[in-house]
Amino acid sequence: MNNSLTNTARLLGAGLRALLVLTLVTGVIYPLVITGVAQALFNDKANGSEIKVDGKVVGSSLIGQSFNLPLKKGQETPDPDLKWFQGRPQNGLGSNSVNTQYKLILSGATNRSADNKELIQWVKDAKAAVIKDNSVNGYTVKDVPADAVTSSGSGLDPDISPEYADIQVHRVAEKNGLAVDQVQKLVDDHTEGRTAGFIGEPRVNVLELNIALKDLAAKS
Amino acid sequence: MGPVLAGVLQLLALIAALALAYVPLGNYMAKVYSTDRHWRVEKWIYKGIGANPDTEMRWPAYLRGVLAFSAVGVVFLYLLQRLQGVLPGSLGFSAIDPDQAFNTAVSFVTNTNWQSYYGEQAMGHVVQTAGLAVQNFVSAAVGIAVAVALVRGFARSRTGELGNFWSDLVRGVTRILLPGAAIAAIVLVACGVIQNFSGIHEVGQFFNGHSMGGSQQWNGGAVASQEAIKEFGTNGGGYFNANSAHPFENPTPFTNLFEIFLLLVIPFSLTRTFGVMVGSVKQGYAILATMATIWVGFVALMMWTEFAHHGPALQIAGGAMEGKEVRFGVGSSSIFAVSTTLTSTGAVDSFHSSFTGLGGGITMLSMMLGEIAPGGTGSGLYGMLIMAVIAVFIAGLMVGRTPEYLGKKIGTREIKLAACYILITPALVLVLAAAAMALPTPGNSMTNSGAHGFGEILYAYTSAANNNGSAFAGLNADTQWFNTTLGIAMLLGRFVPMVFVLALAGSLAEQKPVPVTAGTLRTEKPLFTGLLVGAILIITGLTYFPALALGPLAEGLAS
Structure with a gap:
């Protein structure tokens, strides 16, 4: 019982770390890079084609x-x-x-x-x-x-x-x-x-x- | 050129583009999930996770990885929404209520992207980009991982090992979804999709003497980066309430066709990946042919009913333009509607509730087929392979021979798992829809009455349990009843089938292959494709026919 609890905790810990790492990659770096490129190359369109x-x-x-x-x-x-x-x-x-x-x-x-x-x-x-x-x-x-x-x-x-x-x-x-x-x-x-x-x-x-x-x- | 011909040409152009991508993308994805080599950045990620990507997992371990990662995802996304009021970069938006936060968290983790909130009025930059958009990537990667595990079950013998979940998850993101989404996002920006982090933006409108339009406000956002993965990962959760009908998400006729391409390309190409990995690309073509037959057939039906525009309001208007944008028109909107419901996307460029009665019925039936033609990223392939198992079983019954598929015997255990898979979703849809109709209050959420009002509820549970996310959006789904029950339908509709898929994969991988004999059903032949299409339509048709008869069929035949 104790063993399976530890295993579950370890697994959830791995899941959390995976989520945090992937959040950094897809939720921070990716949108920022796209925004940078978009603002540099297509400034007018990226801001709403005013x-x-x-x-x-x-x-x-x-x-x-x-x-x-x-x-x-x-x-x-x-x-x-x-x-x-x-x-x-x-x-x-x-x-x-x-x-x-x-x-x-x-x-x-x-x-x-x-x-x-x-x-x-x-x-x-x-x-x-x-x-x-x-x-x-x-x-x-x-x-x-x-x-x-x-x-x-x-x-x-x-x-x-x-x-x-x-x-x-x-x-x-x-x-x-x-x-x-x-x-x-x-x-x-x-x-x-x-x-x-x-x-x-x-x-x-x-x-x-x-x-x-x-x-x-x-x-x- | 008339609009009908233009619609058909757009369909043909789409088919051509998908055909061009099929072999390279399918082969590439097969390589992604077969090679032993790790990229350097992936090694860093594995170090961060603390997992060894080379450990082989049996099906229970693989499943535990899927469930643990998804459970953490739900909790994280829930907390992010609950804390929105104190997060920076939230445009001053407050925290999301508990029931809605639960619904939304489940919705994005299950690749459903059902939205009971109004995007532009509820979610700030941080929740959108670091919460919702992240799940757009990882939920799609989880789907592909499970499909690949099932394919390995067919491809491998005398082992129970299905690969490593963490490695499949990470590679799906780094090698497929991220590069594809990045390219797509830049294309979208170039066509006018916005990509910025500015706040609420106010402009004075057109002004001249005695005429004024007042002012107009819109919020900025990382829309292009999210729109790209929203389609490419068959997610469908819009940045704005109007989803892909909003000009900032889908500004031109070209972006519309491009977005349809994005949401179809992985699900279709995965049949190639499947063919390569099981050592016979012809088997992949047979599955592809099944998917394509249903998709093209449904698009044709949809165009027919939408161009005919039956229904009193549409007849008076002289065309089915209610809920549709001028730049897309009827043809392009029909292709989008069928493609988004036959995959697990659920993005919309036009509002299904205002389609003709039969058109609305086609969108529902598309989801009810189990979203397998071509289906969601990964979920489409594993759903279709389950149906293939059912089809060879039916064929086996006809000739009195133990069925086999891809050299694996379909015995009692296998067929039980496949049967459980196809029963869970209809059970969720029909029981919950019946409960909502029987109780006194849920019906108050309807905008329309009669058959279409029932259709709103039937559509909601069909969409949730099949992880689609589109809606007959007249339904006010932001109530405790709908947030909770739809949330449960999404959770069970996503993860219970995954249990059966992985258990089936494990059981197949343990078998030793059966040699092909003269009596073996040739599953790469057109005959099998025909059998499979028939099995899909009959099984779904019989399950849902009574419910469809009360809703869209009643509405469609009355007009």
Whole structure:
């Protein structure tokens, strides 16, 4: 009995030492070396691919953000600022509930199933809003793409499909006093095709598009 | 080019990349676990551990090493989380509650990486990099070690010796996982995955006159280094709550495909290692063919159902984009979902709960197969070899002959151990899911109702007991009930099967080889692959069919 206890203790001791040594290798040296290499070679990307406008950081090109009007009194969710291209709905995003000293937003999806009544209503409402907002000046939206009415997996999707950008062109042109052709060209210039022709799906980065839009509007 | 064709081409590109890696990586891993030579750094590590890496162990000793190392891992990770409030470099995050700390510690040590916490809001730099990420390495190395011990059981004769656990553990880390993860991490950073130790970062958002987005906060972190081993070691625990859907973990379509490659490459290539070590690479091809058949078949099914987007909300939307990112789209997300559930990874680039009813069912069935096609690092190979033992037993019954596999007789003891292996996981899943449904409070954690609500619970226990870690994430799993029972399911689902695997390995290694005769079932032939695929689908199908019928099948057929 005593003998087996000693053996167990010895074995656990070996396990602990193994864990500590491997923690040093994989939990300290490895991440520090990778961080060093990353910071030296890919400084910009390792720190979040930030975009600057007029010397001021306005966000990460990888993280989606909302383009809303300021909250009105008594409002819980702000209205979209239709002057700008709008990203995908963000129903899955949560607010910080754990460490409330920060305003960190919580990434995530709605996790609603395809037959969930709430999700069905969200999609219907989003579709109606997209059609209403974008049907301007005799232009009527016919086909609303799926990404315009569904939330992404991260809630932070920086992109929209080129189809969703296209149906916003007339509205954005009108609100900014620009020609439709000009804005359409802007969208086309910011449309990124599939990587190597077949990987992923074509996309438009909303923040980059809106920055370009701001420049265009300022010039004209 | 349409999205369907693009999806198929991505699948083909993935197959090509895996095929290119198969022989070199498989041969290399066989060499890693066969050579007598130690690297200098490994000698230092053995000195630190105080273990002689050349001592041969019989199966009980090997098992004791696995259990002791894992037990220490659970306690260490538990304490690290409980002490987070006083650790430096924790971004001011407080200690994790006891039940959640237990769940998380077990989760990462068992290679499950189920997460009942929100990564970006709960875990600071120290717990993430020196706690969670470390287990990403070592739990994967333990899995490979146990698989290699079983392969040695087949390869060796008239001895009970299975190798040295400490040596297998350390070599798995130093020679396979660490170099692979380092390369992968740099590739990921080059594509935009973040890698820093900065604190909470606040930026003013896009601002212009009357329009403002306010400010945005995100935390820095050693994300690339963790993301690399998260996929390469089939772990799946995300740095952020959104896991591989988060743009900082998976920024581009290329990184998405690359991450799928990473999580598949070791499990598939281990069949080559197996073939080399048992002296017949053809035996490895037969196992590979079985895994690949199921994987490709399931990906095809998933693409079909996701592109068809059945289900009311998806029909109104005009596509199955709920819970999916634009840059990946439906095709790439389908490949990821099947690959992550057919391995023990559980990382997600899209949220399975919002897939079509049948798509969600495919992710569940993938895990229910026992995660063997190709399965987790190591656990996939040993799980598949257990199924091969079952398959030769069934074939033996049909012809009335004592079954044998790779020159070893599959007698009473062997088949009992294999049967125990395949019974433990379904028992855990079905009993615990039934208990959660029968009790009054666990159901309050559901986000969805009806068949899908039941699916959330069934998915949770399936994921935990099979050590996957993905979820129908509408389920609020941060309750004492779920933290505790899922923790127990992960522990038993990981280590009880390992006991049977190592006992089987010991018993095989003691046997003397049986000569091949005209009556021997040729296990390297396509006929055997067909038999094996059939055995896997039928055995799992029968076990889980009633539960699946109440959950995803009911949901899928109704829409």
